[in-house]
Amino acid sequence: MSPLENLIKQLSKLPGLGSRSARRAVLHMLKKKDTVMMPLIDAMSTVADNIQICSLCGNLSESQVCGICSDERRDRSTICVVEDIADLWAMERSGAYRGLYHVLGGTLSALDGVQPEDLKIEELVLRANSIDVKEIILALNATVEGAATIHYLTECLEPASVVVSKLAHGLPVGGELDYLDDGTLIAAVKARRVG
Numbered sequence: 001m002s003p004l005e006n007l008i009k010q011l012s013k014l015p016g017l018g019s020r021s022a023r024r025a026v027l028h029m030l031k032k033k034d035t036v037m038m039p040l041i042d043a044m045s046t047v048a049d050n051i052q053i054c055s056l057c058g059n060l061s062e063s064q065v066c067g068i069c070s071d072e073r074r075d076r077s078t079i080c081v082v083e084d085i086a087d088l089w090a091m092e093r094s095g096a097y098r099g100l101y102h103v104l105g106g107t108l109s110a111l112d113g114v115q116p117e118d119l120k121i122e123e124l125v126l127r128a129n130s131i132d133v134k135e136i137i138l139a140l141n142a143t144v145e146g147a148a149t150i151h152y153l154t155e156c157l158e159p160a161s162v163v164v165s166k167l168a169h170g171l172p173v174g175g176e177l178d179y180l181d182d183g184t185l186i187a188a189v190k191a192r193r194v195g
Contacts, residue, residue, distance in 0.1 A: 056127075058103030058120060059088055068092075068101060075099040077134040079127060081153065083107055083141060091139065099137075102127060107145040108152055119149075121156060128160040138166040142187065 001009070004026065011022035029037040053059070054066035061067065068074060078099035082088050088101050104119045128136055136157055140146035150166055157164050170188030180188075 057088075057101045058085070058105065059101060060085055073098075076132045078137060079124075079133055079135075080137040080139050081124060082139050083146070083149075087139065087141075097137075104140075104149070107140060107143070107149040109145045109148075114145075116152065121153065124153070125156055125160065128157050128162050133160075133162055135163040135165060136160075138164065140166075142169050142183070 008019065008022045008026050011017055011025055012019045014022075017025065029040065050062050051060050052062075052064070054061045054069055055064050056069040057066060059066040059068060063070075075098050078097075079102050080088075080091060080097055080099055081102045081104060082091065083104055083106060085103055088103060091097050091101070102120065102124050104121070104124070106114050106119055108114055108116065108119070124136070127133060136153075138150045138153055140149055154164050168191050170184065170191045172184075175184075
């Protein structure tokens with residue numbers, strides 16, 4: 001396999017890029033080698049050499065402890081549990097949460113063979129038993145796997161003296177009933193409140 005074919009093959013492994021998109025990206029990079037390809041190579045090399053997993057929460061970081069975990073202004077009484085780093089980033093983008101995080105590394109899935117020991121559940125239970133922690137927020141996706149994981153985590157966290165909550169599910173802001181799927185409507189009705 002030629003180096004060009006190999007590059008296209010490697011790029012096509014990325015989420016959202018098929019072989020056609022990878023070919024277009026490679027052609028674009030080759031046409032703009034100095035302004036696109038070389039800076040990309042440098043950036044990828046720097047990230048590969050310097051980025052690691054935070055030893056406390058599982059976020060990506062340039063040091064052993066990420067900026068969120070080391071930020072003294074964060075609320076240390078709450079830990080928001082997310083499936084993966086992309087979910088943590090989404091929560092941070094929203095600005096709605098100012099506590100700490102815990103990245104599980106996935107959700108339980110019998111079909112995919114993901115068992116409790118494959119996730120960072122033990123570490124979460126240890127953190128939940130910390131004197132400072134008062135609440136664990138389970139911010140997992142509203143899927144069958146997410147619901148199963150929430151159920152399992154709730155049982156695991158029961159002995160700890162913390163409040164276990166989960167994100168509300170239901171109508172999105174600006175959502176129209178006619179365009180919502182049945183699952184969202186059902187969740188909205190079940191999570192209704194007075195007021």
